Amino acid sequence: MFIKPKKSLGQNFLIDRTVLEQIIDTVEITNKEVLEIGPGSGNLTAYILKKKPKKIYVIEKDNDLVLLLKDKFTSEIDIINEDVLKVPEDEISDEKLIVFGNLPYNISTEILSKWIINLNKNFWFESLVLMFQKEVAERIIAESNTSKYGRLSILSVWKMNIKKIIDIKPHSFSPRPKIDSTLLLFTPRVNFFELKDPKNLEMITRVFFNQRRKMLKKPFNQIFRDAKKIAEKFNIDLNLRPQNLTPEIYFKLVKEYESLNC
Numbered sequence: 312m313f314i315k316p317k318k319s320l321g322q323n324f325l326i327d328r329t330v331l332e333q334i335i336d337t338v339e340i341t342n343k344e345v346l347e348i349g350p351g352s353g354n355l356t357a358y359i360l361k362k363k364p365k366k367i368y369v370i371e372k373d374n375d376l377v378l379l380l381k382d383k384f385t386s387e388i389d390i391i392n393e394d395v396l397k398v399p400e401d402e403i404s405d406e407k408l409i410v411f412g413n414l415p416y417n418i419s420t421e422i423l424s425k426w427i428i429n430l431n432k433n434f435w436f437e438s439l440v441l442m443f444q445k446e447v448a449e450r451i452i453a454e455s456n457t458s459k460y461g462r463l464s465i466l467s468v469w470k471m472n473i474k475k476i477i478d479i480k481p482h483s484f485s486p487r488p489k490i491d492s493t494l495l496l497f498t499p500r501v502n503f504f505e506l507k508d509p510k511n512l513e514m515i516t517r518v519f520f521n522q523r524r525k526m527l528k529k530p531f532n533q534i535f536r537d538a539k540k541i542a543e544k545f546n547i548d549l550n551l552r553p554q555n556l557t558p559e560i561y562f563k564l565v566k567e568y569e570s571l572n573c
């Protein structure tokens with residue numbers, strides 16, 4: 312069955328055996344429950360199956376590809392024919408999942424942000440092995456005082472340990488994307504900083520990084536009534552820029568905001 316790849320659904324299928332093997336070797340799969348996001352034509356799915364997982368769930372939005380997957384794998388996989396953004400990720404299984412995803416580039420940050428915002432102390436996964444556009448992966452793992460550091464880095468490191476596994480070149484896919492990709496491994500950060508509402512972290516980092524070239528004075532005044540006092544409390548020089556504050560400081564500022572407003 313030939314299916315023309317749909318650009319709108321970010322369909323670039325992995326065809327490089329070495330890369331497929333590197334992906335499944337990132338974590339232990341045997342006897343574990345696995346979730347794959349966007350299995351496409353099932354290239355990675357076939358490699359996952361070789362490692363004998365206890366069960367595989369896949370979430371694929373494209374009806375044509377779902378037909379192809381049913382044909383190719385019969386009853387070996389449990390197919391959820393849905394938009395991943397609409398699936399309640401913590402209701403897929405009672406077991407902690409190993410998640411793989413060569414994510415569609417146009418919604419990759421939306422998926423990651425949704426999962427992080429929804430996470431509670433009982434992580435629904437054991438690890439996430441996710442592929443991003445290289446430029447997005449660099450923003451996720453960026454540290455403070457660098458130009459790529461921003462909201463996505465702070466949000467990601469809040470609840471996860473993140474490790475870069477490999478970069479992947481366009482020739483590993485068909486059709487070839489125009490950009491390089493990067494595979495990241497995320498594992499739960501057990502003692503993450505407790506906040507009342509993750510939306511406050513989203514809001515505060517948005518206010519700061521929407522004006523990333525401005526001095527801290529401006530966002531501070533927008534968020535806190537007594538900005539000077541709060542800056543002194545946390546020993547922050549208001550002449551610095553948003554990228555100079557570590558994630559830890561952002562978490563503390565959100566907590567302070569919550570204690571004053573929520």
Ligand SMILES: C[S@@+](CC[C@H](N)C(=O)[O-])C[C@H]1O[C@@H](n2cnc3c(N)ncnc32)[C@H](O)[C@@H]1O
Pocket residue numbers: 320321322323324325326348349350351352353354355370371372373376393394395396412413414415416418
């Ligand atoms: C980059 S391709 C990866 C395909 C396959 N995993 C591989 O590596 O060869 C992304 C896949 O995600 C699917 N997809 C796109 N948007 C989706 C969504 N919102 N929910 C679920 N799947 C989606 C596409 O149809 C496609 O199969």
